Amino acid sequence: MSDARGSGLRLRVLEAVTDSTLRELDLEKLFEALLRRVHELFAVDTATVLLVDASGRQLVAKATIGLEEEVFQGVRIPVGTGFAGRVARFREPVRLDHVDRSTVVNPLLWERGLKSLVGVPMVAQGDLTGVLHVGTTTARRFTDEEVDLLRFVGDRLATAAHAHRSRSARAAAAVLQDSLLPASLPTSDDWELAARYVPGTDSGVGGDWYDVFHLPGDRIGLVIGDVVGKGLPAAIVMGRLRSALRAYALEFADPAEVLGKLDRKASHFESQTMATIAYAVVDTTTGAMSVALAGHLPPVLAVPGRETAFVDAPVGPPIGYHLAVTGRRGARVDLPPGTLVALYTDGLVERRDEDLDGRLELLRRTVLPASAESACTRIMAALVGDRPATDDIALLTVRHGLRDH
Structure with missing residues (x-):
């Protein structure tokens, strides 16, 4: 990636992630809006968010562009297993230039014809909230700068998910407590x-x-x-x-x-x-x-x-x-x-x-x-x-x- 193109992408990603209008959206709409921008800015065919479940042991598909079946079918990936599971376990980006049953757990990824994948951890306040991954149906080597920018997007998604989960947990706990007294x-x-x-x-x-x-x-x-x-x-x-x-x-x-x-x-x-x-x-x-x-x-x-x-x-x-x-x-x-x-x-x-x-x-x-x-x-x-x-x-x-x- 040329310096000029890299600088332009960085600026557009920063503008997308810091857009003040995102604050008005609920979590589902925010995920959808940011994934659409990732889809366009990074010129990828798929963009997916998987969140860690309450047990901390599995990733659950929550939002996607291009892999809607993952959400519809409630795809779950054990932390530590396969592509997304390794991203979650080690909290480090993972790049794949070969997508099949030997490198990923979810068959939807190779059935869709994906050739390249990159996943980044979503971390907020020291807690792993999930994994963001993008993919292309043509062979592609994602640059270090693209990976860093994806991590930046992942952090923004993680902050929103963490805040939403905290608010939801407090509200649910209060309702449960009131119902049991x-x-x-x-x-x-x-x-x-x-x-x-x-x-x-x-x-x-x-x-x-x-x-x-x-x-x-x-x-x-x-x-x-x-x-x-x-x-x-x-x-x-x-x-x-x-x-x-x-x-x-x-x-x-x-x-x-x-x-x-x-x-x-x-x-x-x-x-x-x-x-x-x-x-x-x-x-x-x-x-x-x-x-x-x-x-x-x-x-x-x-x-x-x-x-x-x-x-x-x-x-x-x-x-x-x-x-x-x-x-x-x-x-x-x-x-x-x-x-x-x-x-x-x-x-x-x-x-x-x-x-x-x-x-x-x-x-x-x-x-x-x-x-x-x-x-x-x-x-x-x-x-x-x-x-x-x-x-x-x-x-x-x-x-x-x-x-x-």
Whole structure:
């Protein structure tokens, strides 16, 4: 390529990639617009974008000019395999001047009669988002400058894909979280509940949750938990743990046994999952509460006429990774009329610049045997106040006694 032609191509590519009108397009339209410009500027017969799937192990065809079948047929290429797979694995451009089953995995490429291919990685903020490749039906040697310009286009595509994926993940996590939190809490003349959930400002929605449900035999199940991780992946795991715990709660009366079953399920099917959970069952007839803790901070117990204290219950290992090899144990606590119990996640008490023991002591002093709703209000005012929490906060209070009027 002559210097004059190279400079002209570079200028046209820069103009195409930095075109301000692209900002107004959604991801699908942006891909289409940029691929059409690549098709014209580089004088190629095909231009294709493959994005890394959620597992990070496969490339999925998402947009193309000239190889529409790739998208229509949902072509998937394992990372590390074949032409595009090598681009993704090593994050380096790959040029081919011989296209057949020995060099590419996807038969559509040689069936279309392509003779030359070049692929470049799409990387944004250090993360691989996909692969951009172009091809011609005539033999051609792509120059180093053309490859560099294609990398520039790939970076622009990667930035758009990364931003779109982040926005979509946050929105999906928020919708999932909202759908899984109880729409209403069961109450009666003798038992009332209240709750709060606030996503962290640093990471948005994560894996914190609370749950309340009726159980056979005049019992109420209370759950509060925290999945390690943030965003949509943590919210998805949270949803699965929530559903599994509910199912085990119907089969087993002992909270420790329920957490044991949940641990077995998570350790087997959610191999990279870890979560802390407090699960309690209140017998509304006897006023007794059984509770089991899987790596979770103990609930706070406020009984009228006594000093508020943390529930004395054994803290077992978190859920996941087969950590509870010696089994799980729980505790039984009496809840006389007027008693209030507060369950919470660590986002309520942890602050980077403050001592955890001091924060826990503040929580203990704040919890009083008041109504469930007023207790939530008082706790959030004292522990959160006007400082936004960096981590998720879930808080659940239950009170045995007549409602305040």
